[in-house]
Amino acid sequence: DYALYYAKAHRRGAAILFTEEHETRLRTQSVIEQALRHADLDGEFSLMFQPLVDVATGRTVAFEALARWTSPALGPVSPAVFIPIAERSGQINRITEVLLAKALAAVHAWPDPVALSFNLSMADIASPQAVARVVAIIRDSGVPPRRIDLEATETALIRDFAQAQGVLAALKALGVGIALDDFGTGFSSLSYVHRLPIDKLKIDRSFTSEVVHDQACRDIVKSIIDLSRNLKLACVVEGIETEEQARLLESLGCFIMQGYHFHRPMGFSDTLRYLEGQSTSAGPRIQAVA
Ligand code: C2E
Ligand code: MG
Ligand code: MG
Ligand code: MG
Numbered sequence: 001d002y003a004l005y006y007a008k009a010h011r012r013g014a015a016i017l018f019t020e021e022h023e024t025r026l027r028t029q030s031v032i033e034q035a036l037r038h039a040d041l042d043g044e045f046s047l048m049f050q051p052l053v054d055v056a057t058g059r060t061v062a063f064e065a066l067a068r069w070t071s072p073a074l075g076p077v078s079p080a081v082f083i084p085i086a087e088r089s090g091q092i093n094r095i096t097e098v099l100l101a102k103a104l105a106a107v108h109a110w111p112d113p114v115a116l117s118f119n120l121s122m123a124d125i126a127s128p129q130a131v132a133r134v135v136a137i138i139r140d141s142g143v144p145p146r147r148i149d150l151e152a153t154e155t156a157l158i159r160d161f162a163q164a165q166g167v168l169a170a171l172k173a174l175g176v177g178i179a180l181d182d183f184g185t186g187f188s189s190l191s192y193v194h195r196l197p198i199d200k201l202k203i204d205r206s207f208t209s210e211v212v213h214d215q216a217c218r219d220i221v222k223s224i225i226d227l228s229r230n231l232k233l234a235c236v237v238e239g240i241e242t243e244e245q246a247r248l249l250e251s252l253g254c255f256i257m258q259g260y261h262f263h264r265p266m267g268f269s270d271t272l273r274y275l276e277g278q279s280t281s282a283g284p285r286i287q288a289v290a
Helices: 002-012 019-039 081-086 090-108 128-141 152-156 161-174 187-197 203-208 215-228 243-252 268-280
Strands: 045-054 060-069 075-077 117-119 148-153 175-182 200-203 236-237
Touching: 002 200, 002 236, 019 081, 045 090, 045 268, 060 081, 060 090, 081 090, 090 117, 090 128, 117 175, 128 161, 148 152, 148 161, 152 161, 152 175, 161 175, 161 187, 200 215, 203 215, 203 243, 215 236, 215 243
Parallel strands: 060 117, 117 148, 148 175, 175 200, 200 236
Antiparallel strands: 045 060, 060 075
16 A cells, blocks of 8 residues: 555655764753653643634634643754653643643633634543543533544554543533644554544644655655545644645545644634634735635
8 A cells, every 4th residue: 555655754854863963862851851740730831722724714723732841951842852751750641631621711701602622642541540530620611522623643643542532522512622743654554543432633743744745755744634524524634834735635525724834823812813813804815826
């Protein structure tokens, strides 16, 4: 299966590490792990929100919450760095709990039906206790579950497939939507996607950057979009940075888009100003082809 092979090769290329770099990385990791251990979660962690835009209507349908950490000792640390470390050192659950509650508070301020998309880690769905806490936080928030999407990566879900099926079923029973994040970068996408109770595929940003120049990549993205349609799943493409990418993805049949071309992640108060601007205009609709 070429699509599958391509996705794997794609991933492998990005994962090459040199020994020296690897060593520096290990040292850095333990420093970050220590700082995380002593972090004041309420004070040092915050969220940015990035809109998901429906280009067919120009409306923002949701915001994805993205974690930000400014450590007093280390300065700003990217979530791409600290989330995997927090996962490995068993600290992700309490971070999730604090951030999920913060993110849900934001939803109350947004007009219905603008939704929240929130990233869950492997550890957040790895035990019944962890899932129960996520469910409790959602219940306590009073936010209607139909306005909540939970994002999980394929890697997180296929680690223990049977377990993941059960967890997702429990979350779906609550009424939240489930999105499969970074789709296409994992290892066996096509073989299991129809067996998971998910609602949405998020096509990984690594495809978006190449789709304009690479015919093979375009074919893969097209087949993912067709797959989502056949399975009656919503489809989101992330990392849209140019008008050209947006137009191409629209022509391939994906209408929900996220990326710097529409808006960079913004603070909570900016989401309110941004939504106000939308109610008086058509929003960041894609320009018609000249
Ligand atoms: P993700 O869930 O795939 O989130 C999308 C990432 O792409 C975000 O990076 C976002 O800022 C970035 N992005 C969005 N549009 C563009 C674009 O047009 N161009 C480029 N180059 N990048 C774009 P960020 O905020 O650094 O987050 C990185 C990853 O960290 C996330 O990837 C997610 O896997 C993880 N993450 C972030 N916040 C959380 C969280 O609260 N919980 C968990 N478990 N993971 C999180
Ligand atoms: Mg995500
Ligand atoms: Mg993503
Ligand atoms: Mg991604």
